Amino acid sequence: MREFVKLCLQQRWVVVGLAVLFVALAGRGVRDARFDAFPEFAPPRVEIQTEAPGLSSEEVEALVTTPLEAALAGTPGMTAIRSRSVLGLSSVVLLFPTGTDLLQARALVQERVTRAAPGLPTVARTPVLLSPLSSTSRIMKIGMWSATLSQTELSDLARWRVRPALMSVPGVANVAVWGERRRRIEVRADPDRLVANGVDLSRLVAATRESLTPRAGGLVDLPTTRLPVVQTAMARDAEELSRVPLSTLGRGTVTIGDVAEVRESHSVPIGDALVTSGSGVLLIVEKQPGASTLDVTAGIDAALARLRPGLSGVEVDPTIFRPASFIERALRNLGHAMGIGCAFVVAVLFLFLWNTRTALISVLAIPLSLLAAAFVLTLLGRTIDTMVIAGLVIALGEVVDDAIIDVENIHRRLRALPEPPDLRTAMRVVLDASLEVRSAIVFASLIVLLVFVPILFLEGVAGEFFRPLALAYGLAILASTVTALTITPVLSLLLLRRTRGAERHSPIATALLRAYEPVLRRTLNHPKRLLAGTVGLLAMTAVLGSTLREEFLPHFAENDFLMH
Numbered sequence: 001m002r003e004f005v006k007l008c009l010q011q012r013w014v015v016v017g018l019a020v021l022f023v024a025l026a027g028r029g030v031r032d033a034r035f036d037a038f039p040e041f042a043p044p045r046v047e048i049q050t051e052a053p054g055l056s057s058e059e060v061e062a063l064v065t066t067p068l069e070a071a072l073a074g075t076p077g078m079t080a081i082r083s084r085s086v087l088g089l090s091s092v093v094l095l096f097p098t099g100t101d102l103l104q105a106r107a108l109v110q111e112r113v114t115r116a117a118p119g120l121p122t123v124a125r126t127p128v129l130l131s132p133l134s135s136t137s138r139i140m141k142i143g144m145w146s147a148t149l150s151q152t153e154l155s156d157l158a159r160w161r162v163r164p165a166l167m168s169v170p171g172v173a174n175v176a177v178w179g180e181r182r183r184r185i186e187v188r189a190d191p192d193r194l195v196a197n198g199v200d201l202s203r204l205v206a207a208t209r210e211s212l213t214p215r216a217g218g219l220v221d222l223p224t225t226r227l228p229v230v231q232t233a234m235a236r237d238a239e240e241l242s243r244v245p246l247s248t249l250g251r252g253t254v255t256i257g258d259v260a261e262v263r264e265s266h267s268v269p270i271g272d273a274l275v276t277s278g279s280g281v282l283l284i285v286e287k288q289p290g291a292s293t294l295d296v297t298a299g300i301d302a303a304l305a306r307l308r309p310g311l312s313g314v315e316v317d318p319t320i321f322r323p324a325s326f327i328e329r330a331l332r333n334l335g336h337a338m339g340i341g342c343a344f345v346v347a348v349l350f351l352f353l354w355n356t357r358t359a360l361i362s363v364l365a366i367p368l369s370l371l372a373a374a375f376v377l378t379l380l381g382r383t384i385d386t387m388v389i390a391g392l393v394i395a396l397g398e399v400v401d402d403a404i405i406d407v408e409n410i411h412r413r414l415r416a417l418p419e420p421p422d423l424r425t426a427m428r429v430v431l432d433a434s435l436e437v438r439s440a441i442v443f444a445s446l447i448v449l450l451v452f453v454p455i456l457f458l459e460g461v462a463g464e465f466f467r468p469l470a471l472a473y474g475l476a477i478l479a480s481t482v483t484a485l486t487i488t489p490v491l492s493l494l495l496l497r498r499t500r501g502a503e504r505h506s507p508i509a510t511a512l513l514r515a516y517e518p519v520l521r522r523t524l525n526h527p528k529r530l531l532a533g534t535v536g537l538l539a540m541t542a543v544l545g546s547t548l549r550e551e552f553l554p555h556f557a558e559n560d561f562l563m564h
Contacts, residue, residue: 134289
């Protein structure tokens with residue numbers, strides 16, 4: 001350690017240059033880091049959903065879910081399989097260990113689902129693997145409503161304009177639409193009119209299908225070219241469909257409108273959405289695993305801005321649920337806390353040491369340590385989330401302590417010299433003063449880090465949540481130690497070299513020392529009473545600690561809601 005600090009002092013300008021270069025690189029890296037509200041706490045999972053319209057929950061369980069579970073049992077690497085069967089829908093979820101290659105797991109699952117699909121009932125549709133989603137998948141809720149457009153017209157805009165634009169944003173995995181009314185043409189047969197006109201129901205169904213479904217027209221081969229034959233649908237709306245002929249009677253042609261009611265309607269909704277004070281459409285945007293919430297949100301905001309000119313008469317509210325606001329507020333709060341902390345450090349150092357240069361050195365060392373920790377987390381591919389920020393805030397106390405102790409001791413040793421020292425003498429004094437306190441601080445830091453080591457080996461959701469906190473805390477402490485061994489002695493040598501005994505002492509520090517000295521003497525004269533009081537306070541703390549309530553996570557100042 002001594003040779004390392006000595007080398008830094010000898011190459012002081014190189015150290016300063018490297019520090020400036022590191023700040024530039026780290027600032028750029030942290031600015032481009034991924035930001036999210038919470039870490040990825042859920043294990044890798046693959047979900048298979050199968051629609052079975054018309055089947056009850058019991059039938060879905062027996063005919064769809066159970067065969068899929070049997071086919072998926074034994075998938076390599078799978079740790080658990082869970083399922084849910086509801087009216088007309090089967091959902092099977094496979095869980096995998098943390099660190100599993102999700103693409104490989106999905107490929108293995110898809111192979112088994114493909115083999116099992118032919119054995120499902122004909123009423124069941126093809127099983128679908130849902131897109132991979134983040135643990136906190138819902139990244140934004142966007143409300144749409146209009147005073148002039150119907151719910152069906154609003155659904156058309158959401159389905160054909162808004163959703164495709166949002167799906168093209170990098171990081172978006174899915175956009176679910178609540179309150180959607182999908183447009184369709186309904187043909188409601190009248191049994192009495194069918195009998196009166198001698199038309200069979202199967203004929204009505206076939207005619208309707210042929211009128212709305214385009215078919216392949218084949219090809220026409222010419223001597224020099226080949227022409228495709230395009231067969232367009234006969235009906236484009238309800239009015240045209242009602243005029244499609246079914247049969248010919250003595251009194252004329254029988255059309256679909258003669259035997260059925262044809263109208264434009266929408267599919268039967270399975271849910272609804274209320275936006276502001278009335279009905280509307282709610283778009284639920286879900287993000288991919290590892291995607292940055294801030295980047296994806298910015299992309300969604302940009303996509304909505306491009307869409308607004310084409311959404312005349314439609315109100316769009318993207319602030320109903322927006323976790324990015326929480327992250328932005330947390331980052332602002334951290335910046336304010338650091339600013340206030342640095343201001344307090346400056347004030348305390350100036351008031352107690354009566355020297356502005358010592359305050360400047362500490363103020364430079366504190367953000368440098370935190371920036372270094374955040375940069376290393378970014379290099380490790382970690383996301384800057386609430387738990388990482390919490391770890392940096394917890395470490396802020398020790399970072400401040402590291403920044404102050406060395407500077408104060410170096411300042412005191414240089415001030416004790418009778419004359420301003422030459423460069424060689426100043427280097428020796430700075431080296432001795434730094435190592436005088438640094439060896440003890442290094443061991444103390446290692447002891448504190450050992451306390452956090454078990455957190456790194458926690459399993460389950462608790463481990464995924466608190467491991468980033470412990471990692472951020474440990475990196476901040478290590479970065480603070482490296483800063484105290486490199487840039488702090490160098491800045492002290494450059495800025496405090498001319499410090500000497502002629503400087504005035506702080507009147508506040510002098511007054512506090514005078515008040516503290518008699519208290520310290522009385523305390524040292526009664527060591528047994530001091531130990532007894534300490535044991536009593538410890539016992540009282542243990543009793544009070546046992547009455548505290550326990551929660552997995554604190555209550556966050558969250559303004560959004562999440563509704564199921």
